[in-house]
Amino acid sequence: MGLGKGGFIGVGTLAMPILALALSPVQGAAILLPILIVQDAVGVWAFRHSWDGHILAVMLPGAVVGVGLGYVFAASLSDRWVLGALGIISIIFALHRLWIERGGRIVAPQKLPDWIGLLCGVGSGLTSQIAHAGAPPFQIFVMPRRLAPQAFIGTTVIYFASVNWMKVPAYAALGQFTTPNLIAAAALMPVAIASTFTGVRLVRTVSAERFYVFVYGLTVLIGVKLLWNAFA
Numbered sequence: 001m002g003l004g005k006g007g008f009i010g011v012g013t014l015a016m017p018i019l020a021l022a023l024s025p026v027q028g029a030a031i032l033l034p035i036l037i038v039q040d041a042v043g044v045w046a047f048r049h050s051w052d053g054h055i056l057a058v059m060l061p062g063a064v065v066g067v068g069l070g071y072v073f074a075a076s077l078s079d080r081w082v083l084g085a086l087g088i089i090s091i092i093f094a095l096h097r098l099w100i101e102r103g104g105r106i107v108a109p110q111k112l113p114d115w116i117g118l119l120c121g122v123g124s125g126l127t128s129q130i131a132h133a134g135a136p137p138f139q140i141f142v143m144p145r146r147l148a149p150q151a152f153i154g155t156t157v158i159y160f161a162s163v164n165w166m167k168v169p170a171y172a173a174l175g176q177f178t179t180p181n182l183i184a185a186a187a188l189m190p191v192a193i194a195s196t197f198t199g200v201r202l203v204r205t206v207s208a209e210r211f212y213v214f215v216y217g218l219t220v221l222i223g224v225k226l227l228w229n230a231f232a
Contacts, residue, residue, distance in 0.1 A: 001032065002192045004135075005039040006046075006199015007153045008214075014222060016132045017083070017229040029132055030176030033167060034185040035192045036132065040161035042193060046200045047154030055142055055155050056162075058114045059121035063134075063163050066125020071170035083131060084230035090136040090223030094216045097143065110144040117141040128163050129170060133226070135160075136219065149211045153203060 004012025019028035120141040128134030138159065147155065171177060206214070 002195025003199040007203030043157035050150040050154035058117040062118040062121025063125035066122040070129025087226030094219035
């Protein structure tokens with residue numbers, strides 16, 4: 001989670017599936033949420049000068065709807081099917097982008113219509129509320145725009161910082177901010193914060209071309225992991 005918040009977008013998606021090996025998905029998500037919020041403060045400060053306001057204006061209203069849907073259907077929506085669908089989308093999207101960028105050639109930016117961004121915001125908010133796995137829907141709209149790495153990371157950090165605060169009332173209503181869960185979050189917090197600063201430093205040494213190839217490749221691996229957890 002720390003490396004993901006520090007700029008290696010996508011790495012943090014693995015935190016929830018790993019934690020779900022030992023805990024129920026709802027409890028695991030409740031433990032991770034306070035850590036995410038603290039990390040958000042670090043990430044927002046680090047990339048406070050680099051972000052795209054148009055993307056945030058398009059996607060955040062959809063995220064509000066998605067988080068609301070995730071709360072309403074929390075009792076009946078299967079985590080298995082959500083993670084499985086997310087894994088398939090992640091793999092197909094990332095492989096398609098890697099095929100486009102094969103050979104290391106420069107790829108022209110592509111701006112998808114804003115209505116697609118709104119729908120991606122809904123999907124991102126929904127999957128984030130259920131499993132803190134909102135990155136793939138977000139990336140579907142944002143990554144084809146080929147933002148500069150700093151702008152991409154800054155926009156991502158601010159977007160998910162906003163989404164995580166949206167989720168606080170829902171998890172409070174579900175009664176998940178218990179003393180044991182908060183103690184577990186506090187125990188994990190120092191490592192998460194330290195690795196966030198490590199991620200910030202490492203990202204600034206990676207070229208734009210290698211950065212995007214790395215993120216797409218990592219998205220494929222995350223998709224495989226999500227499928228494995230959903231159907232194994």
